[in-house]
Amino acid sequence: MSTSSLKQFEQNLRNVIGGATNARPFVCSGSPFEASIFLVGYNPATEMSKDFWTFWSEARGFDKKAWIEEYIRERQAKPLKPGKSFRPRLSPTRRNIEAFVKAAFPAAVLETNIFAIASETKPELALANHDTTPFRYLVSIIRPKVIVAHGKDACEVVSRLKTDAHVIAIKHLSRGWSTEAIARLGVEASAALMA
Numbered sequence: 001m002s003t004s005s006l007k008q009f010e011q012n013l014r015n016v017i018g019g020a021t022n023a024r025p026f027v028c029s030g031s032p033f034e035a036s037i038f039l040v041g042y043n044p045a046t047e048m049s050k051d052f053w054t055f056w057s058e059a060r061g062f063d064k065k066a067w068i069e070e071y072i073r074e075r076q077a078k079p080l081k082p083g084k085s086f087r088p089r090l091s092p093t094r095r096n097i098e099a100f101v102k103a104a105f106p107a108a109v110l111e112t113n114i115f116a117i118a119s120e121t122k123p124e125l126a127l128a129n130h131d132t133t134p135f136r137y138l139v140s141i142i143r144p145k146v147i148v149a150h151g152k153d154a155c156e157v158v159s160r161l162k163t164d165a166h167v168i169a170i171k172h173l174s175r176g177w178s179t180e181a182i183a184r185l186g187v188e189a190s191a192a193l194m195a
Contacts, residue, residue: 006031007058009141016137020051023116025134028109031061035110037189038144038165039100040135041173042153043125044118045091048074096173096182100148103186107193112138114157122153132157139163146192148185166192 009032017023024044028035048071055067072089080087090098101109117129139147139161147165149158151172158167168189173182 005033006061009033010056010058012141013134013137014053016134017052017116020053022047022051022118023134024048024052024113024118025116026062026110026112026138027064027067028062028111029064030108032110032138032142034061035108035142036144036193037104037107037109037146037148038139038142039097039109039111040147040149040154040158041093041111041113042122042151043113043115043129045093045120046071046075047118047120050074091174093172093174096177099179099182100173100186100189103183104190105186107190109189110138110142110144114154136161139165146189148189166195168192 013025017025026032050070055063055070057063071094075087075089075091078087088095097111101111112135114132114135115125115129116131116134117125119125119129135157143163144165146168147158147161147163148168148170149155150170151174155169158169161167168185170185
């Protein structure tokens, strides 16, 4: 994907989500057009103060390494909830996402959500932020070959998509996954590209 194509993609996405924004339409390493697998959740759970565009460059795409570093820094800086004495560097969902991405390699994965605005829990996502436009734009422009939807709500929306992608619907990645099961899922998604 050329720099001019990434520039056009950026302009189009800015039209969808705006300039400086708290939306997180996706996370990936490099160009989103290299991603043949979409990993789709409901909405991001960890709110971040840094703008999405801080991690974007029209020359190289999304800088996931810098994003992860900021994600960890912001998680560690947040005060603990009453009764909690510890917060892991990565949330259980994020830990499983990273394991999935590693297991799917060399296939590239774009992590996205039905809704692009973060909230700690599903009920805390304001109705005004129930906008699927960023997600639908990404599916239509990138055209993934495989979509892995996790969680009941994400699976329901993905089941109604008009797409040629091979869809794998699974339980939410937040709990109940062993390291081996996540590894198998990544391999399954990668193998589905060849089907």
